[in-house]
Amino acid sequence: MNTQDIRLAKPAAKIRLGIGKYNRVKRAQDVVEMVGFATVIFVIASFLIDGGLANITDIPSALGAFSRLTALVATDLLLIQMILVARVPWLDRLYGHDRTTIAHKKLGKPVLYIIIAHFLASLIQYAMQDGKNIFAEIFVMANLTTDLLLSFVALAAMIIVVITSIKIARAKLSYEAWYLVHLLSYVAVLAAVPHEFSVGQDVAGKPLQSAFWIALYVFVGGNLVWFRFLQPIVKMLQHRFTVTKIHASSSDTASIYIGGKNMHDLTAKAGQFYLLRIMTAKQWWRPHPFSLSAAPNEDYVRFTVGDRGDDTALMQNLKVGTKVMLEGPYGVFTEDRRTKEKVTLICAGIGVPPIRALAESMVAKPGDITIIYRTRDNDDAALLHELDAISRVRGHELRVLEGPRANPKSWLPSGHGNIPDFQRLRLIAPNVTESDVFICGPVAWTRTVEKSLHQLGMSPKQIHAEEFAW
Ligand SMILES: Cc1cc2nc3c(=O)[nH]c(=O)nc-3n(C[C@H](O)[C@H](O)[C@H](O)COP(=O)(O)OP(=O)(O)OC[C@H]3O[C@@H](n4cnc5c(N)ncnc54)[C@H](O)[C@@H]3O)c2cc1C
Incomplete structure (x- = not known):
């Protein structure tokens, strides 16, 4: 390829250097982490202030207190875990997609252990109070209210998600299978909500705690729904992204140009990546991350895709005019x-x-x-x-x-x-x-x-x- 064949972006006139901006990012990270910790401290403090430990008189009441505390902490951490993968720009700008994903993964097992501890403590507490063995008690609880039955579904979904996320299981799963199973985590969170508000002693009938939890759910849910689901659809409709050109960049790599309306509005920077969704009947439900392989300009963004599996093989032969959805841009590799x-x-x-x-x-x-x-x-x-x-x-x-x-x-x-x-x-x-x-x-x-x-x-x-x- 000749130099004149390449359209090169003009670099900015100057760049601010020095570690000042590094320190600013670190300070912003500290603030975000402090807010995260503060939510955990709030739920523990509200439990203690509410006399969470004062009512302990025997083993069942001790189990009840333990069950309440673990439920509060686990729900809070679960919501933090969800927002870490919501692909929200304000978190991505501070940490990058890779670090939020790694933090999300690290939280997976501890959250599950705390939820299991909550489940077992409740089960044993109720079994002791009812004078039944724990297996019989499971059926009693499941028949007690729909909300409790749903909470069992939530626990089962959580266990499946975590098991399929551990290294050995993941290595055996295709990305698509793993992705589908991971959608269960939304089922888990939604199925757990009703019993928290109807049975949970720390929320039902308590205005401050109810306000806290509703605010937290709305904040996390709002970020998730907007940034992960609605915004990409809105952008796709606004820009009408399509493949405008494709050429081979090596024997197993293709460069794909995506154009559309008002491309100058895109905020992507060199070094960032998008999740690319090819809007064909076969591929629309499987987004894949690809980095920009050229600095974005007012006409197109470009990706260079190596044939590494099912979808990337299909992408080598994309047709000009194919509709695509772009989610992002993400990443701090800029x-x-x-x-x-x-x-x-x-x-x-x-x-x-x-x-x-x-x-x-x-x-x-x-x-x-x-x-x-x-x-x-x-x-x-x-x-x-x-x-x-x-x-x-x-x-x-x-x-x-x-x-x-x-x-x-x-x-x-x-x-x-x-x-x-x-x-x-x-x-x-x-x-x-x-x-x-x-x-x-x-x-x-x-x-x-x-x-x-x-x-x-x-x-x-x-x-x-x-x-x-x-
Ligand atoms: C931030 C980021 C930027 C990337 N940039 C590029 C790029 O510019 N060009 C490029 O060719 N590839 C890039 N990749 C890798 C690319 O996303 C995967 O090769 C692609 O998703 C594989 O899809 P597949 O269906 O063909 O593969 P599969 O058949 O599903 O799997 C093939 C291999 O790709 C890996 N893989 C599958 N899905 C993903 C996924 N969503 N994220 C990461 N790895 C996956 C699997 O572990 C497996 O090893 C990037 C990945 C990430 C995370």
Whole structure:
């Protein structure tokens, strides 16, 4: 591809550098986390102030108190967990989609354990009070009210969601199966609500607590419904996104251009990603995340998709005119996180799209940016020609490292004896320690690159990597 074939975005005139903006993000994160903790403290404090412990006289009443407390804490954490995956822009801007997803996953098991503790405590308490064994008591409770029966459904749904999320189970499930099972978590939350308000002693008939819980449900539900479901539909109708062009970028990679009305209104930045939903009968219900592979402009956004599975295989042959839905943009893998004049961009495999977009749009003097592209085969490396052309126009240093790994622990190709990766990195990119480093590639590979950067004594503030987490 010739330089003139590539339409390049004009970088901004200047960029604010320094760690001031890093500190501002950290302070905002502290505020958000404090509010999260405050909600947990509120529910515990309201339980204690309400005499939660004062009524304990025997084992059943102790179990009752324990059941109430665990119910309050679990519900609060469950709502926090839901908002972490609601893909709300205000959280995404602070943490990035990968970190909110990881926090969501980490909360999964503790929340389930607390809910099971609540269920068992209630069951044993009622069984002792009714003088029945716990199996007989399950039927008594299920027949007592529809709300309690629904809460059993909620518990079963939660257990299924958590089991299918653990590593071994997840490795065996396709993304689609996992996605469908995960929709059960909404069933779980909705099915649990009625018994909290009708049977829950800490909410029913208590104005302050009721107001707190209603506000929390409305806040989380509102964010979820708007940002995850309604806003993408509204944007699709407003912009009427369609595939306007598609071409092969390597033997198993296609670049897909999406155009529509008022594309200049989109707020996406190079380095961010969208969830792309191909609106065909077969694929509309399966959105997949893809990074922008070119800086967005007033005519199109572009993705470069590697054939890695069922849907990405279908996407290689998309027809021009196919309707699509874009959810996003998401992610903090952008120049906004840059703190230094010099930048090193490192990518491998299908991690190249966001690096290509950043290389195009970053503010830089010739020589400020070094790009390291790890390829298996230069003749079939996606977007390599474009990176080459951009580097010539912008004066970036492009280092293409071809071939198999030097050894299983290395992220570099063989060819330099036994020099450790971190020392080789300094030879490849002499400015690396004075730069911000943006890394994109497979998770395990990214970890080894990060290790080299830590071995060079670099600060975490200089290292930016967005994990392809789901
Ligand atoms: C933030 C982010 C940005 C990405 N950017 C790009 C990009 O620019 N270009 C590109 O080609 N790929 C990108 N990916 C990976 C891409 O989303 C997956 O390859 C794609 O979703 C696979 O769909 P499939 O139906 O073809 O694969 P499947 O047949 O379902 O699975 C094939 C493989 O892809 C993985 N995968 C499946 N669905 C997802 C998902 N929703 N998120 C992450 N991994 C998944 C599976 O673990 C499996 O290993 C990105 C992923 C993330 C999370």
